Amino acid sequence: DSGVTQTPKHLITATGQRVTLRCSPRSGDLSVYWYQQSLDQGLQFLIQYYNGEERAKGNILERFSAQQFPDLHSELNLSSLELGDSALYFCASSVLAGKRNEQFFGPGTRLTVL
Amino acid sequence: DAKTTQPTSMDCAEGRAANLPCNHSTISGNEYVYWYRQIHSQGPQYIIHGLKNNETNEMASLIITEDRKSSTLILPHATLRDTAVYYCIVSVRGGANNLFFGTGTRLTVIP
Numbered sequence: 001d002s003g004v005t006q007t008p009k010h011l012i013t014a015t016g017q018r019v020t021l022r023c024s025p026r027s028g029d030l031s032v033y034w035y036q037q038s039l040d041q042g043l044q045f046l047i048q049y050y051n052g053e054e055r056a057k058g059n060i061l062e063r064f065s066a067q068q069f070p071d072l073h074s075e076l077n078l079s080s081l082e083l084g085d086s087a088l089y090f091c092a093s094s095v096l097a098g099k100r101n102e103q104f105f106g107p108g109t110r111l112t113v114l
Numbered sequence: 115d116a117k118t119t120q121p122t123s124m125d126c127a128e129g130r131a132a133n134l135p136c137n138h139s140t141i142s143g144n145e146y147v148y149w150y151r152q153i154h155s156q157g158p159q160y161i162i163h164g165l166k167n168n169e170t171n172e173m174a175s176l177i178i179t180e181d182r183k184s185s186t187l188i189l190p191h192a193t194l195r196d197t198a199v200y201y202c203i204v205s206v207r208g209g210a211n212n213l214f215f216g217t218g219t220r221l222t223v224i225p
Contacts, residue, residue: 102160107156
């Protein structure tokens with residue numbers, strides 16, 4: 001158990017819909033990362049937040065957005081869903097301070113778009 | 115953007131040492147070598163990291179060559195639960211430190 005929690009575990013929805021994935025980081029971790037893992041693309045970095053501020057952006061589509069709240073939990077919003085958005089979405093957290101910078105991953109949310 | 119090269123797959127007998135190689139010939143002076151593993155669709159798990167010295171923890175050892183162009187992850191006594199995809203990643207510590215996961219090595223531990 002990494003200490004990172006993600007909800008829901010599974011999500012099934014239809015094309016064109018909008019969903020929100022939630023992540024709670026480990027206690028004390030200020031940074032949250034979102035990754036997407038699809039069969040044909042492997043694990044891809046989407047976006048990072050640090051203490052409520054966006055820190056870095058990766059291959060995140062404009063239809064996707066994220067935020068980190070004052071209590072440090074984060075949400076990833078996916079809109080206008082397409083079949084190709086079906087994937088595992090992982091959240092990770094890290095302290096991102098000093099020498100402690102390893103990322104700890106949650107169990108993931110499996111999104112299926114029908 | 116792959117900065118590392120790993121074999122696609124490897125087998126290892128249970129109880130033996132598993133040695134997983136990684137080439138990172140373009141590594142810069144401020145980049146660390148990280149190893150993560152992913153067991154069948156679970157979240158990736160941090161294993162170990164290093165800059166230039168060899169490192170050991172309760173999970174594994176990391177051997178980095180003197181020129182830092184390659185490294186080897188060693189699982190000293192592989193068990194069936196070590197069957198996973200192992201990712202070797204180079205990344206600058208601090209800052210954004212986003213991890214680029216390549217295709218990794220699929221390690222199968224055989225009974």
